[in-house]
Structure formats: C-alpha cells, structure tokens
Amino acid sequence: MAEKEDKLKLLASLIKPYATLYEVGGAVRDELLGIERFDIDVCSKLRVEDVKKILLNTDFVVSDKNLRMGTVHISWGKFVCEYTTFRTDSYDSASGEHTPKDVAFTTDMSLDARRRDFKCNALYKDVETGEIVDLLGGIADVKNKIISTADEPSIVFEADGLRVLRMVRFAAELGFEVEKNTFETARKNAWRVKDLAVERVRDEFEKILVADTKHKELGLKNAHIRGIEMLDELGILDMLLPELATLKGVEQPKKYHLYDAFNHSLKACEYA
Known part of the structure; x- marks a missing residue:
C-alpha cells in the first residue's frame, strides 16, 4: 500500500502545475470508514490528451479505456488507477445501456459530483494534501x-x-x-x-x-x-431469483421447521 501511495502522490505532483489531482469515490469513502480500499479512481479538470502529454516521458503508462467518457488507465508496475476528466452526462432513460447519450467535459467539480450516484461516493480527496472536498454532504452520510x-x-x-x-x-x-x-x-x-x-x-x-x-x-x-x-x-x-421469491408463505411441517420455505432458505444462506 505504501508503494501505491507514493506513486499516486508522484502522479499528483506531475499534474500539479496544471491541475489538482483528486482521488474520488469508494476509496475516499472507505478510508473514512477505516476499511480496506480497493480500486483507485482519480480525476481532475484536465482532458485525457493533456494527461498523456504530461506523462509522456515518465515511468507512468497511459492506456485508453473510454476516451468518449474521458477515461484512461494509468499504470506503473503493479500500480494502476483509473483517471477521468470532470464531466457531466445524461442518459436515455428508456435504454438499458450504461453509456450516456451525451457527455460534456467541465472544469466545475460540483457538476462532476452531481452526476454521481450517491453522496458517499461523491467525495474528492486532494492527493497531495489529503484534504477532502465534500460538496454534497457525503461525509455526514458516511458518518451516519x-x-x-x-x-x-x-x-x-x-x-x-x-x-x-x-x-x-x-x-x-x-x-x-x-x-x-x-x-x-x-x-x-x-x-x-x-x-x-x-x-x-x-x-x-x-x-x-x-x-x-x-x-x-x-x-x-x-x-x-x-x-x-x-x-x-x-x-x-x-x-x-423467482425460484426463491415463490417460496414466500409456503408453510413447512411445524414439527421440523420454524420458518416458511422462503425464510428457511434465507437462514440456510447464513451458513453458506
């Protein structure tokens, strides 16, 4: 973990002359909770093409993930993070697809925060200083x-x-x-x-x-x-899981079972 933190801070220092690099999402939330952080997601106002230029002659490797969404992978050895430019987006509510129909990049962090799902996932941590930027009340949600x-x-x-x-x-x-x-x-x-x-x-x-x-x-x-x-x-x-749902209310012999078939199945899952 120390090596990952060092490389993340080095990445932030390289970007610093142009923008502040923020860690965002679940990793910030989980750090506040004192639990293990998994995937590292970072963001800033910089477009991915600018990030590529900044990191061109460094040990960091930038690989495309979804340029339309302003997203690339940045890696160095075992260190990997996902970088995304601040953006706004809109979806076609009639479609089951996850891809937004419209994407617009922005320098406004508050707009980027609003596009996210939950307040606890819309926390931004300045990688260099450790300061957490909370625009929507996410810290209170994590605390509570x-x-x-x-x-x-x-x-x-x-x-x-x-x-x-x-x-x-x-x-x-x-x-x-x-x-x-x-x-x-x-x-x-x-x-x-x-x-x-x-x-x-x-x-x-x-x-x-x-x-x-x-x-x-x-x-x-x-x-x-x-x-x-x-x-x-x-x-x-x-x-x-319709097979499980249909068991609701299905009684079993009281001599042998305390629960109906549905709750019996849930109890069995506790030991799975």
Missing part, C-alpha cells in the same frame, strides 16, 4: 451510515436503473441504511432493472450474494441476507 442520492432520487435512478442494485449492494456491504426518499424512489424505479443488459445485472447481483465477504473487518456476517431481503422489499427478487 446513510445512503442518499447525489442529485434528486428520480434523476439518479431514471438515468441508470443499475443504481438501484448498486444502492442495495452498498447498503449490504457497508451496513448502511438507505434514506427514506431514496429507497421509495428506488422502489418506484425498480422495474428498470429488467431492461438492463443481463451482464450488468449479473455482476451486481453476484456482488450482493457475497456482500458478507467484501469488508470482513466490519463483521457483517449476514450482509448477503440483508441484500436479498432488500431486493425483496424493492420488488426485484421476483425478477432476479
């Missing part, structure tokens, strides 16, 4: 273990239905509660999940099923069960 949307909930979920599943995953993995209006709006938009690409739904669903293994230091041994229960509350379980 709350998930609320970075913009109006209807805007956030209509933009991309996958955010409903991401909400469930983060709540399960981190032991957070979902703010009431955010949850109710997610419930109203849960139908959008069925229009998403199968691969995207599968990836999120699989992460929910192993949510108890993500942050072992939090001791959330039944996180995956909570995730499944939230999917049921949102009306999504019928879409993703």
Whole structure:
C-alpha cells in the first residue's frame, strides 16, 4: 500500500502545475470508514490528451479505456488507477445501456459530483494534501451510515436503473441504511432493472450474494441476507431469483421447521 501511495502522490505532483489531482469515490469513502480500499479512481479538470502529454516521458503508462467518457488507465508496475476528466452526462432513460447519450467535459467539480450516484461516493480527496472536498454532504452520510442520492432520487435512478442494485449492494456491504426518499424512489424505479443488459445485472447481483465477504473487518456476517431481503422489499427478487421469491408463505411441517420455505432458505444462506 505504501508503494501505491507514493506513486499516486508522484502522479499528483506531475499534474500539479496544471491541475489538482483528486482521488474520488469508494476509496475516499472507505478510508473514512477505516476499511480496506480497493480500486483507485482519480480525476481532475484536465482532458485525457493533456494527461498523456504530461506523462509522456515518465515511468507512468497511459492506456485508453473510454476516451468518449474521458477515461484512461494509468499504470506503473503493479500500480494502476483509473483517471477521468470532470464531466457531466445524461442518459436515455428508456435504454438499458450504461453509456450516456451525451457527455460534456467541465472544469466545475460540483457538476462532476452531481452526476454521481450517491453522496458517499461523491467525495474528492486532494492527493497531495489529503484534504477532502465534500460538496454534497457525503461525509455526514458516511458518518451516519446513510445512503442518499447525489442529485434528486428520480434523476439518479431514471438515468441508470443499475443504481438501484448498486444502492442495495452498498447498503449490504457497508451496513448502511438507505434514506427514506431514496429507497421509495428506488422502489418506484425498480422495474428498470429488467431492461438492463443481463451482464450488468449479473455482476451486481453476484456482488450482493457475497456482500458478507467484501469488508470482513466490519463483521457483517449476514450482509448477503440483508441484500436479498432488500431486493425483496424493492420488488426485484421476483425478477432476479423467482425460484426463491415463490417460496414466500409456503408453510413447512411445524414439527421440523420454524420458518416458511422462503425464510428457511434465507437462514440456510447464513451458513453458506
């Protein structure tokens, strides 16, 4: 980890004459929680073509990921981070695709923050100074273990239905509660999940099923069960796992079972 931090700070120092480099998203949130950070995402106002020029004669290697989205990978040995230019974007709410129909780069961090899903994921940490920039109240959400949307909930979920599943995953993995209006709006938009690409739904669903293994230091041994229960509350379980959903209310012999078939299956999952 020390080597990664050193290389990240070196990267920031190279970019510093032109812009401030910020770490953003889950890594900042997880650092505040005192848990292991995984993927490193960084951003600034610089366009990727400028970043490429700055790093041209250094040990850092820049490889394209999605230039339309202003995203590249920056690596050096085992160090890898994803760099993205501040941007705004808009989605076609009738489509199941994750790719925005319109993308515009910006120098305004507040606009970049608003395009993100949840306030706890819209925190920016100055890589050089360690100062955290919180434009939306994300620190309070992390402190209070709350998930609320970075913009109006209807805007956030209509933009991309996958955010409903991401909400469930983060709540399960981190032991957070979902703010009431955010949850109710997610419930109203849960139908959008069925229009998403199968691969995207599968990836999120699989992460929910192993949510108890993500942050072992939090001791959330039944996180995956909570995730499944939230999917049921949102009306999504019928879409993703109808075989389990149909077991609700199915009674079993009282002599041998304390729970109906649905809750018996959830209890069995606790030991899986």
